Amino acid sequence: MSYAELFAISNFTFLRGASHPEELVLRSRELGLAGLAVTDTNSFAGIVRAHAAAREVGLRYIVGVRLILNCGSEILAYPKDRSAYGRLCRLLTTGKRRTRKGACDLTLDDLLSFGDGSCFIVLEGARSAEIAGALNSAFKNHVWLGLTPLYDGEDEGRFARIAAIGEALTIPKVALGNVLMHKGARVKIADLLSCMREKTTIDKLGAHAQRNAERRIRSEFEMRRLFKSYPDAITATQDIAGLCQFSLDELKYEYPDEVTDGMPPNERLRLLTEEGLKRRYPEGLPLNIRALVEKELSLIKELDYARYFLTVHDVVRFARSKGILCQGRGSAANSVVCYALGVTEASPDMITMVFERFISAARNEPPDIDVDFEHERREEVIQHLFDKYGRHRAALCSTVIHFRSRAAIREVGKAMGLSVDVISALASQIWGFSESGVSDERAKAAGLDVSDHRLRLTLDLTREILGFPRHLSQHVGGFVMTRGRLDEFCPIENAAMEDRTVIEWDKDDIDVLGML
Secondary structure, eight states: OOOEEEEEOOTTSTTTOOSOHHHHHHHHHHTTOSEEEEOOBTOOTTHHHHHHHHHHHTOOBOOOEEEEBTTSOEEEEEESSHHHHHHHHHHHHHHHHTSOTTOOOBOHHHHHHHOTTEEEEEOSSTTHHHHHHHHHHHSTTSEEEEEOOOOSSOHHHHHHHHHHHHHHHTOOEEEOOOBSBSSGGGHHHHHHHHHHHHTOOGGGOGGGSOSSSOOBOOOHHHHHHHTTTOHHHHHHHHHHHHHOOOOGGGOOOOOOOOOBTTBOHHHHHHHHHHHHHHHHOTTOOOHHHHHHHHHHHHHHHHHTOHHHHHHHHHHHHHHHHTTOOEEEEGGGGGOHHHHHHTSOOOOGGGOOSOGGGTOOTTTTOOOOOEEEEOGGGHHHHHHHHHHHHOTTTEEEEEEEEEOOHHHHHHHHHHHTTOOHHHHHHHHTTOOTTOOSOOOHHHHHHTTOOTTSHHHHHHHHHHHHHTTOEEEEEEEEEEEEEOSSOGGGTSOEEEOSSTTOEEESOOHHHHHHTTOO
16 A cells, blocks of 8 residues: 555644544554545654554554644644654644643744754645745755645545645645535534534534534545545655655663762662661661662662662752752652661651562562652752753653543533533433543433434433543652753743743653653
8 A cells, every 4th residue: 555644633633633642643544545644743753652552553643733833824744763863853843832731823834943854745825836846945845735635525626736836836736525524424523613613502513613524534545535536645645755764762861960079879779778778777777778779779770770769859859959848758768778878767667568669670660759748849840950950951841631420521511501400410310530531321310312313312412422531630759851952852932830841742642752
């Protein structure tokens, strides 16, 4: 097969995309496509999940992003290699850091500054010829004009206009599916999300509603039929896929060196541990504790975790130097080294669980050290980390806020135009953090008629939208720090809270990529 879908939006373009990245990948594999690019708007938030799914099913995954410039022009960008990917991350970071959370302010000059090594597809718009010409002057032979169907009966005329611009500028054309969902059945979800985004009801959605269910993943046969007058545009998708060989597997995470006064991490960790043991055991170290210390330090060295322990020690040391109350907890209490460093107050004499529950070569997992800081002064600790590593090397993780039962039934019910009383009756049937929606039995128990078409649709759509990402929030305290530039690993954006910055990925995403 020679058609690769290069323009597919997932539900990480929040309240627009109607399918999970994994669903887009699986459908592309089912249809035998040559490859897929998930191109969310000004964001790489969904690419880890798409990459992991594509790797599992054996689909060629092309990293891409849909960029919207502040002049309204739209461009698709695909990095050819690791360096180009890093530049696109910095491009997105630049646009996100200069504006509010969730927004991105990009200019053509930004794109020209960070675009080296990427392929670009310019989408139709008022300034598409100007933008395409500027990009082509800077990145010759790496710019295409996108033939983007709207499935409104006027695509042939639209394609002809774009083709004419391409001929005038000697820029080739490429076929795009303009995908919003993996299957046409998701069109109701697409309209529902539009209601939430536009803050209206399904009855008043008007021009924001989907014209039809055509914005779905299509087979190569369907795409060739759609672009029968432009067979070269189909071939161009494979050309771009061939050029853009970058894979997220190439991202090699490196933890900060944590070198102090030229002393290597393992030597410094031993020095700090020995100093701590003298304070903890002024009368002398028992032989059994010495044996535990040697065992722990040996395993920490073998697994290369000394730098991580030094980071935690530094954070705790900083907090205590400022009189900020803190306490380590959890499985770290099984460690004599953590006790010696002052991370935990759990004496080894009281340890009843084996150290391997904390660190084990067999488990191949990083140590889990949780430190609680007094709530009123936690911000000082967070800012210390930003100051120490710099905004380009440290940021908080995101937390993906998903639609859960109670919130989902309220938002879906409102979009469907249900009364406040009916919505409240439905929400009252959901207990705790249920993620199963409202069953017919519970709806009947609330005195509602489940045969009513609007109520029936509300219940069904609520179940279908559960688990969809709603927006990104910041993790309460999970930091990622890197030896090199974090903003060349993942875009960084402003958090809602002043003076905090976050990456676009959550804990599950960074686990997939081996980030600590």
